[in-house]
Amino acid sequence: MMRPWVRWVPAAAVPAVIATVVVAAPFAAGADSTLPPKSPAEVVALAAGSDELSFTGTVEQTSKLGLPELDLPGSPDRAALTQAIDLLTGTHTARVYLDGPDKARLQVMDELGERDVVRNGNDVWVYTFADNTAVHFTRPEAPEDKGQHDERVAPGEVATPADLAQKFLDAIDPSTEVTVGNDISVAGRPAYTLILAPETSGTLIESVSIAVDGATGLPLGVDITSNSQTESAFSVAFTELALEAPGSERFQPPNGATIQEETLPGHSGALPDYPPATGPEYFSDHDAHPGSVPSGWTISGTGWATVVGIEGRNAASALQGSPLLQAAEAVDGGRLISTALVNVLLTDDGRVFAGSVPLKVLLDVSASSGQ
Amino acid sequence: MSLVPVDGSAGELRASSGWALMASELSVLFRRRRTWAMLLALAAVPVLIAVAVRLSPSEVPPGRGPPFLDRVTQNGLFVAVTALVVSVPLFLPLTIGVVAGDTISGEAGLGTLRYLLVAPAGRVRLLIVKYVGTAAFCLAATLSVVTSGLVIGAALFPVGPVTLLSGDTIEAGESVVRSFLVAGYIMVSLLGLSAIGLFISTLTDVPVGAMAATIVLSVVSQVLNALPQLEWLHPWLFSHYWLGFADLLRQPVSWDSFGDNALLQAGYLAVFGSLAYGRFLTRDILS
Structure with a gap:
């Protein structure tokens, strides 16, 4: 006859085995780094030469921007903005299919729903399962943009690590300190870590690390840390990646879907339909040079401490009734939407100032440009 | 059972x-009136949904009510999926809790546990048999929702090619296959809860207590899963992937959550199975 305590051995052993596996697994996975050493400039060049790839992958994006959980109303006219804000909170997973420069499909996998962006040349379909709508955007021909990433992506899109990394790489200037960190493994591929750190202390951003695939130079992940918190404020990285062209079929909107036709404006300088979001999209303005500033926009400061000001009637009306205002707190001279990476100041006279800078800088800029 | 054949080896006897x-x-399980009542109640969920939508004079606006509800009028095959979304959080765990909580404590409460153990089956074998019975009920329960949903949907609404979450369209035949895949996913999802119920059932002689405790745990797990402050805990909750069956309705099918879910449920089965083993083999059976 077995002693009674022997019967309890499995009950003790099973959790112990599970705990061991869970603790040991990450160490086993990250034990390979045999990339030849490279200088920061070489890694930047490697990443720059990675255009025009075809791949199939899964991307996970995590935002801890400190945005409060918003009670987002489901009114249709705000749907695009609501989605944009939703994408800046919590964790999202998306599948990305890229076939050459102008065919792409992105599937943002929501719980019990999905948002799809399908691009085929100048046709872009945005399908949202939740409300069964398909929006058909037609892009104007833009030959002068050759080689430059088109920022006017359809609303509600998750940036792939490559898109986002490209924006940062384009924006490297003397105010940025570029170093190469330890090699890491992203989606099972060994990668260089390129660390971009602002030399100024007048910004909320502590550093941006970009994982650059050792073999192809494709940016596999971007991680942004803030001065105000220890965990990363925003990160997007591949969890799976296969460097093979997806089998792409033409997207047909399903029967019964509500279909809207829209034409994306060219780079005419009009205020975008959707206010610039407080997050990664903001950084697309980092490299804005004065020649391309839309009317009513002002740029002050340089590099990481750039402040964008929007004046005139559009600025106030664009945010009117926006759920973002729920997140605003009252400060001297206006209201502040504060996140880990970006501060947005809405002044009482209807102007908007945004930048990765402390509130005091925004107040100074608003005071000096107001008179 | 009481006669030991002289020429038969003990192993063969135990196996048979x-x-x-x-x-x-x-x-016994599937002849119980209670089992049939629960399966019928589950089958009534899609019928209720379909009839309510059919009789409603106005269209369901998109984004209102449970997901997929607004698609029902366009395609009856969505009734099954809608009913699953509605049943997964409460109805299914409720019925599983009743069956799993009753496994050992029910026999103890009736005073039949002793007699079951008099037979040369052994306690381990009884635990395994009880667990397999619960798993069979999980399968029957999800199939009863899906089948009834497909039938009532086809009867009351037009049936045609189905739009997946991705906006791609598949033929009605393939969508039926996907519906049964979803049923399989949900059956797997419930295996962890079944193991918990089996363990709780070995703790007590009062079946109602074991049932209630199992059901309460399933609710607690879902509440915890909804709290953003406990995000680190979420991947460890047995209900975490319950609604992940939607990944089977994408194009192409995403098997990630199916694999994660199966692994998680296997972990729960291992932990609570071994706890039930420890408890059931060491306790004194008095009733």
Whole structure:
């Protein structure tokens, strides 16, 4: 006859085995780094030469921007903005299919729903399962943009690590300190870590690390840390990646879907339909040079401490009734939407100032440009 | 069962008595009026949904009510999926809790546990048989929702090619296959809860207590899963992937959550299975 305590051995052993596996697994996975050493400039060049790839992958994006959980109303006219804000909170997973420069499909996998962006040349379909709508955007021909990433992506899109990394790489200037960190493994591929750190202390951003695939130079992940918190404020990285062209079929909107036709404006300088979001999209303005500033926009400061000001009637009306205002707190001279990476100041006279800078800088800029 | 054949080896006898025990357990389970009542109640969920949508004078606006509800009028095959979304959080765990909580404590409460153990089946075998019976009920429960949903949907609404979450369209035949895949996913999802119920059932002689405790745990797990402050805990909750069956309705099918879910449920089965083993084999059976 077995002693009674022997019967309890499995009950003790099973959790112990599970705990061991869970603790040991990450160490086993990250034990390979045999990339030849490279200088920061070489890694930047490697990443720059990675255009025009075809791949199939899964991307996970995590935002801890400190945005409060918003009670987002489901009114249709705000749907695009609501989605944009939703994408800046919590964790999202998306599948990305890229076939050459102008065919792409992105599937943002929501719980019990999905948002799809399908691009085929100048046709872009945005399908949202939740409300069964398909929006058909037609892009104007833009030959002068050759080689430059088109920022006017359809609303509600998750940036792939490559898109986002490209924006940062384009924006490297003397105010940025570029170093190469330890090699890491992203989606099972060994990668260089390129660390971009602002030399100024007048910004909320502590550093941006970009994982650059050792073999192809494709940016596999971007991680942004803030001065105000220890965990990363925003990160997007591949969890799976296969460097093979997806089998792409033409997207047909399903029967019964509500279909809207829209034409994306060219780079005419009009205020975008959707206010610039407080997050990664903001950084697309980092490299804005004065020649391309839309009317009513002002740029002050340089590099990481750039402040964008929007004046005139559009600025106030664009945010009117926006759920973002729920997140605003009252400060001297206006209201502040504060996140880990970006501060947005809405002044009482209807102007908007945004930048990765402390509130005091925004107040100074608003005071000096107001008179 | 009481006669030991002289020429039969003990191993053969144990094996055959195991299958006999399994057959008798399944036949007892599925001949109980309570089991049929629960399966019928589950089958009534899609019927209720379909009839309510059919009789409603106005269209369901998109984004209102449970997901997929607004698609029902366009395609009856969505009734099954809608009913699953509605059943997963409460109705299914409720019925699983009743069956799993009753496994051992029910026999103890009736005073039949002693007699079951007098037969040369052994306690381990009885635990396994009881667990397999619960798993069979999980399968029957999800199938009853899906089948009834497909039938009532096809009867009341037009049936045609189905739009997946991705906006791609598949033929009606393939969508039926996907519906049964979803049923399989949900059956797997419930295996962890079944193991928890089995363990709780070994703790007590009062079946109602074990049932209630199992059901309460399933609710607690879902509440915890909804709290953003506990995000680190979420991947460890047995209900975490319950609604992940939607990944089977994408194009192409995403198997990630299916694999994660199966692994998680296997972990729960291992932990609570071994706890039930420890408890059931060391306790004194008095009733």
